[in-house]
Amino acid sequence: MTERIYNFSAGPAVLPLAVLEEAQRDLVSLPGVGMSVLEISHRSKAFDEIIQGCEANIRKLAGIPDNYHVLFLQGGASMQFSMVPMNLMPAGGKADYVVTGSWSKKAVKEAQKIGQTAAVAASTESENFTRVPKQEELKLDPQAAYVHITTNETIHGVEWKYDPDTGGVPLVADASSDIFGRPINVGKYALIYSGAQKNLAPAGVTLVFIRDDVLARSPQSLPTMLDYNTHVKDKSLYNTPPVFSIYVMRLVMKWLLENGGLEAAERRNQEKAKLIYDAIDSSGFYRGHAEPGDRSLMNVTFRLPSEDLEKQFVSEATKAGLDGLKGHRSVGGIRASIYNAFPKEGVEALASFMKEFERTYG
Ligand SMILES: *Cc1c(COP(=O)(O)O)cnc(C)c1O
Numbered sequence: 001m002t003e004r005i006y007n008f009s010a011g012p013a014v015l016p017l018a019v020l021e022e023a024q025r026d027l028v029s030l031p032g033v034g035m036s037v038l039e040i041s042h043r044s045k046a047f048d049e050i051i052q053g054c055e056a057n058i059r060k061l062a063g064i065p066d067n068y069h070v071l072f073l074q075g076g077a078s079m080q081f082s083m084v085p086m087n088l089m090p091a092g093g094k095a096d097y098v099v100t101g102s103w104s105k106k107a108v109k110e111a112q113k114i115g116q117t118a119a120v121a122a123s124t125e126s127e128n129f130t131r132v133p134k135q136e137e138l139k140l141d142p143q144a145a146y147v148h149i150t151t152n153e154t155i156h157g158v159e160w161k162y163d164p165d166t167g168g169v170p171l172v173a174d175a176s177s178d179i180f181g182r183p184i185n186v187g188k189y190a191l192i193y194s195g196a197q198k199n200l201a202p203a204g205v206t207l208v209f210i211r212d213d214v215l216a217r218s219p220q221s222l223p224t225m226l227d228y229n230t231h232v233k234d235k236s237l238y239n240t241p242p243v244f245s246i247y248v249m250r251l252v253m254k255w256l257l258e259n260g261g262l263e264a265a266e267r268r269n270q271e272k273a274k275l276i277y278d279a280i281d282s283s284g285f286y287r288g289h290a291e292p293g294d295r296s297l298m299n300v301t302f303r304l305p306s307e308d309l310e311k312q313f314v315s316e317a318t319k320a321g322l323d324g325l326k327g328h329r330s331v332g333g334i335r336a337s338i339y340n341a342f343p344k345e346g347v348e349a350l351a352s353f354m355k356e357f358e359r360t361y362g
Contacts, residue, residue, distance in 0.1 A: 051241070057250060087214075095146050148174070171190060201245045
């Protein structure tokens with residue numbers, strides 16, 4: 001087999017090896033089809049089976065209630081920053097946004113461009129986004145059209161550990177970087193969106209769960225492609241969907257189901273994250289960015305005593321086959337992204353690299 005290094009990239013990110021091997025094996029000719037998945041029509045029976053199989057696996061994995069639609073869209077999570085307010089905020093209405101890091105900041109900024117009021121219901125920016133607000137800190141307006149949260153802040157490495165109580169106001173979540181990294185209570189949300197390239201599939205597809213009742217809100221004037229109703233009505237086949245990404249997503253969903261579903265995924269992710277957080281906590285050298293109670297299972301962020309040491313760390317880690325550890329340019333430091341498909345051996349390798357680096361430079 002070709003040698004693979006450990007890929008700590010925040011996204012596009014590591015995929016399960018078994019999935020890559022299956023996709024490779026079947027790339028030239030899909031069994032029973034005789035054509036590559038890269039060549040088949042999105043209107044073909046073969047693709048029908050792929051997209052329906054993918055949806056069935058997703059529904060089974062996450063226990064998605066029947067009154068929710070599962071959509072496969074394009075434009076990334078970033079497009080959802082605009083589609084959510086365009087569809088869900090009535091003219092003259094407002095929405096509440098909880099700002100916990102760079103991604104929720106972007107989401108609220110886009111909502112404000114739609115021309116209605118997107119308010120910041122709570123923000124931890126003054127604390128450099130080291131935590132998620134507590135329920136009692138949320139200043140929620142009962143008249144708001146919806147409340148928006150970002151369940152995992154990929155750049156800062158903080159993750160919501162609870163579903164906020166919005167008192168009946170529809171809750172919307174950007175779950176791009178922790179979707180299916182742990183069980184998810186879909187019934188608590190009116191809409192959940194996730195760009196696929198962190199935890200689900202290669203880049204190109206965005207997964208959306210939307211509750212049936214909110215569809216009635218979309219104004220008639222919306223461009224066809226930006227109206228959720230279009231994609232519900234045509235089952236994500238209004239225009240050509242990203243066929244290959246959906247195919248790989250189906251394989252990833254099958255892999256998750258075969259490996260014990262979301263509870264088992266969460267257990268594995270907790271074990272993996274603990275190895276790195278323990279390495280941080282047991283040293284006086286590394287400093288975790290997030291407060292312990294809000295630490296992400298997916299993106300572990302930490303600092304070293306100086307920026308020079310951080311550069312040295314990244315460069316030596318890369319040489320040791322640990323790739324993609326440089327923190328996002330806006331935050332600095334180190335970020336280890338350890339999504340579902342990231343192997344435990346890679347985390348063990350990082351933890352021992354950290355100990356060795358501290359022994360040398362600490
Ligand atoms: C990566 C990411 C995005 C942006 O996703 P695109 O698909 O590149 O638009 C948005 N939100 C979160 C939480 C992310 O991690």
